[in-house]
Amino acid sequence: MLLALLALALIVMVLAAPLALRRAAEWRARRPARRSNGGELDLELYDPGRERRAEQRARELLRSCVNAEEWGMYRDLGFIRVAGRHARREIDRDRGLRPAYAYLVYPHKPIVAYVPESGQLLSEYCVEFPDLTGNGGRHRLPASDDVLAKWMALTSDEDRVIRRANMHLVGRQLDPARVRRDLWRLAEWERRRGNQQQVPQSQR
Amino acid sequence: MKPGHGEVLLAEGDPHVREDEERLIEEFRRQLDEGMWAAVPVRNPGSGRREAQMVKEYADIPPDSERVIFFPRASGG
Numbered sequence: 001m002l003l004a005l006l007a008l009a010l011i012v013m014v015l016a017a018p019l020a021l022r023r024a025a026e027w028r029a030r031r032p033a034r035r036s037n038g039g040e041l042d043l044e045l046y047d048p049g050r051e052r053r054a055e056q057r058a059r060e061l062l063r064s065c066v067n068a069e070e071w072g073m074y075r076d077l078g079f080i081r082v083a084g085r086h087a088r089r090e091i092d093r094d095r096g097l098r099p100a101y102a103y104l105v106y107p108h109k110p111i112v113a114y115v116p117e118s119g120q121l122l123s124e125y126c127v128e129f130p131d132l133t134g135n136g137g138r139h140r141l142p143a144s145d146d147v148l149a150k151w152m153a154l155t156s157d158e159d160r161v162i163r164r165a166n167m168h169l170v171g172r173q174l175d176p177a178r179v180r181r182d183l184w185r186l187a188e189w190e191r192r193r194g195n196q197q198q199v200p201q202s203q204r
Numbered sequence: 205m206k207p208g209h210g211e212v213l214l215a216e217g218d219p220h221v222r223e224d225e226e227r228l229i230e231e232f233r234r235q236l237d238e239g240m241w242a243a244v245p246v247r248n249p250g251s252g253r254r255e256a257q258m259v260k261e262y263a264d265i266p267p268d269s270e271r272v273i274f275f276p277r278a279s280g281g
Contacts, residue, residue, distance in 0.1 A: 054210030061211050065245040065273075067254045110281070126281035131207040139208025141276070149205060149275045152243040152256035160258075166280035 051142065058144035065148060072193070077185055080105045080147060082154045084113070104182065105150045107143035110173050111165070119183050124174055125165035127153075205275040214274070232262045232272065240274040 063071045070080045083099035101122060104112040110124035129149045131139050141149060153161035170176050206212045215231040217224025236242060243256040244265055256273075259265050265272060 054208070057211045065254065127278045128281035129276040129278055131276065141205055141207050142210045145205045145210055145275070152273065152275065153241070153278055155255035156243055156258040161278045164278045164280060
């Protein structure tokens with residue numbers, strides 16, 4: 001009796017084998033297609049080094065575009081000063097390298113307008129460069145690219161970028177005490193830089 | 205400049221070579237159509253300081269420029 005059952009099971013297995021093999025082949029053929037159709041396995045893998053590499057490239061690009069003084073300022077202090085182009089009074093037009101007002105450009109923070117002569121803070125301009133690629137604005141520019149974008153916008157078409165920005169009194173997003181501290185750091189940085197530049201001249 | 209990626213090379217070529225120039229013009233227009241701003245880093249002839257020059261047409265690009273940088277247009281944050 002047992003021998004008969006074993007023989008029957010063997011016959012069933014032999015008869016079912018082609019059917020099972022065909023099913024397995026169909027499943028194997030369907031598997032890559034399902035993966036490329038956007039299943040959960042299709043999610044973009046997170047690359048922890050991508051942002052760091054992007055920032056590294058952005059720093060090089062910024063360095064190649066701005067003046068040596070501005071690059072040194074950003075490298076040492078974390079922001080760049082850009083001179084304002086407009087003059088409200090005739091006397092301001094004769095200032096030469098000393099503009100009537102200037103901007104502090106921070107990465108991913110508002111642009112701050114101030115008066116270099118008195119240190120008076122004028123206003124902060126909230127501006128961003130959103131993702132236009134339709135990715136839902138998930139990404140933003142690397143920090144140095146954000147600074148470069150603001151620098152290019154201010155030095156090429158100051159009016160346009162200021163018109164597009166949201167203007168507020170200083171203190172809405174940035175701490176005025178911190179901005180004043182940055183102005184002091186900038187003054188110290190320029191003083192030290194001036195001394196360093198004078199030393200080689202005096203050694204001649 | 206591409207958010208999330210940083211600098212991306214879009215196209216390169218010699219503008220004096222016809223095929224290259226056509227490719228550069230096509231890419232230039234595509235970027236502007238996508239809403240990007242285009243700027244060229246230049247040196248101010250008066251002060252000698254570096255600054256950027258916005259370009260809205262391919263013909264506006266200064267002939268001695270080495271590159272045009274496209275970046276997302278500014279909006280109020």
